[in-house]
Amino acid sequence: MQYSQLGRTGATVSRLVLGTMNFGPHTAEDDAFAIMDRALEQGVTFFDTANVYGGKEHRGWTEEIVGRWLARSGRREEIVLATKVFGEMGPGRNDRGLSALNIRRAVDASLRRLQTDHIDLYQMHHVDRSAPWDEIWQAMEVLVAQGKISYVGSSNFAGWHIAQASEAARARHGLGLVSEQSLYNLLSRHVELEVLPAAEHYGLGVIPWSPLAGGKLGGRSEKGVRRQNANTRFDSEGLNDQLGKWEEFCSERDLTPGQAALAWLLHRPGVLGPIIGPRTMEQLDSAIDAVDISLSDEDLAALDEIFPGPGGPAPEAYAW
Template identity: 60%
Template sequence: MEYTHLGRTGTSVSRIVLGTMNFGDRTPEEEAFAIMDRALELGVNFFDTANGYGGSGGRGETERIIGRWFAARPGVRDDIVLATKVHSPMVDPTSDGDVVNARGASAWQVRREAIGSLQRLQTDRIDLYQFHHIDRHISWPELWQAMEVLVAQGTVVYTGSSNFAAWNIAQANEIAQQRNFLGLVSEQSVYSLIRRSIELEVIPAARNYGLGILPWSPLAGGLLSGGSAPANSRSAELTSARADREEQLQSYERFAQERGWTPSALGLAWLLHQPGVTGPIVGPRTVEQLESAVTALDIVLNDDDLRALDELFPGPGGQAPEAYAW
């Protein structure tokens, strides 16, 4: 396994991140336990989840599965850098529960959901607490005040973002600096050979402020895995685009095959070669898929390989504004 620092922090994390969104939905608990066990054996020490994950198992079920895994393996918790998120509504709007404030990133909700995540995960801390989406109704002073309290209590170690625009990252960290607070140390964004728009502004902003990039949907919902993407993939809109990209994807698959690589490993390896990327978030449904993902670390892409992939999957042309202006 290869390790790197989480953004500008001194904490070391694996360059393959175990995403757990399928746990409790497409991956039953027994298989989820096996995946986490194998991840530790392979040296994967960075686990990512969210309060709202659970699918058919219900919101929060993924965190509960991870919590039961921790409980069944005493002493394992300190081997893991554990990330979760806050933003999703956690109460069924058809129920009689309090749903008025049970979503977003208000100080009320951040505190409430931190407590809920800790209980479900059966842990005393969240190593990386991430805002799952920008909440435009909340001011950064309110948000940072809530996070400062959680950090001071030892409940949260670091904070991160997900699906933020570049200006959100800049605003968040400028205000954090004014408050003598560390601020965001990572950003989760959709990023793959097929979806490269974050190269325009998000990656330059993240690198400037010392945020590690954690790509989600690194294989574009399965399009870069070879064959068709699953119908219920997170990038389901790309599933129907397979026919439109058939020639491009076949060329990509031949490129990988000629070099003895699987298409999925190549897609992950390309991300590992991109500046600012800490590690792609893989969401294996089986142990075999996790083991396949880790083989990406063995792939070394030379300049010719990278140029060929750029020609096959053109990006936006670099960072803004040079990508579209003189």
């Protein structure tokens, strides 16, 4: 396993992040326990979850599973634990968002479900345009002072939101954001325009989610049909031809597509590490092997031809 600093902090985390979103809805609790055991044995020390994970009928279910594993394993201090706040957790008008009221309630509820007294990285799951930054940072500062959280991260922020949040924290003489969790993969590279430059400027580690583009970068299924996913944001004319070239690239280098997609992200500047969301032990083992894959400059150039990015950071990507 490879390790890196969590953004500009002194904390060290693994360069693969164990995503737990499948635990409960798609992965049985016993299997989830086994996956977490194996991940830690293989050096994955960064675990990510969210208060809303578990499905609409049982939000919080995934945190509960992680909490029971923590209680059973007794290995809480061996991992860096991340969760998120923003999504709707109840019928009340204040059961969502980033108001100080909801942040206070949500962190206590997450701590109960996770069966721990502290969260290492508390992430805002989405920007809340109705909540002033001073209100948000004041609430987060209280949680840090109480020892309930150590660091604050963002997720699904635009570059402008990262700048707003960081400057507001700086004005309060606070540490501010240390990470940004963004959609980033070979088929979705728009974060290269503004998010990655903003993250680099403010010292945030970037944590890509959906590194396999909803399974589309994972290769063909056993029946030879491309994996389908409810997320259709990647569907477009010519995608099959593009993915055919992708699989040819991987075959020529004796790489599995899923591993190669993860390896590409691990080679990207500013990326701390992608989130892997295994449903099975086999998927976990395959993802862990990606850390040892080295892509040459020629490999990276070939991938830019198959999956052209936006052309670099803004405004150079679209202007002189």
